[in-house]
Amino acid sequence: MQGDYYLADRLPTPKYNGISAYGSGGTYRNLKQCRKVLYISLLISGRRNCYLTEMDKQSKDLFFQIVT
Numbered sequence: 802m803q804g805d806y807y808l809a810d811r812l813p814t815p816k817y818n819g820i821s822a823y824g825s826g827g828t829y830r831n832l833k834q835c836r837k838v839l840y841i842s843l844l845i846s847g848r849r850n851c852y853l854t855e856m857d858k859q860s861k862d863l864f865f866q867i868v869t
Contacts, residue, residue, distance in 0.1 A: 828856045 832840045832852075843849040 828853060828860070 832843075840849070843852050
C-alpha cells in the first residue's frame with residue numbers, strides 16, 4: 802500500500818490470443834532471450850503479437866508437414 806492506494810505486486814501475465822504451444826512458448830522465450838533487439842523493436846512498434854502469430858503458423862505448418 803502506498804498512500805491511499807493498493808498497488809499490485811506483479812504485472813499480469815501476457816496473453817497471446819490464438820497462439821498455440823508450438824509458437825508461443827519457445828518462440829517468445831527465444832525472442833526475448835536471444836534476439837533482444839528484435840524483441841524490443843517489435844514491442845515498441847506494437848507488432849510483437851503479429852510476429853508471434855506468424856511464427857506460430859509457420860511452426861504448425863512445418864509440424865504437420867513432418868507428421869503427415
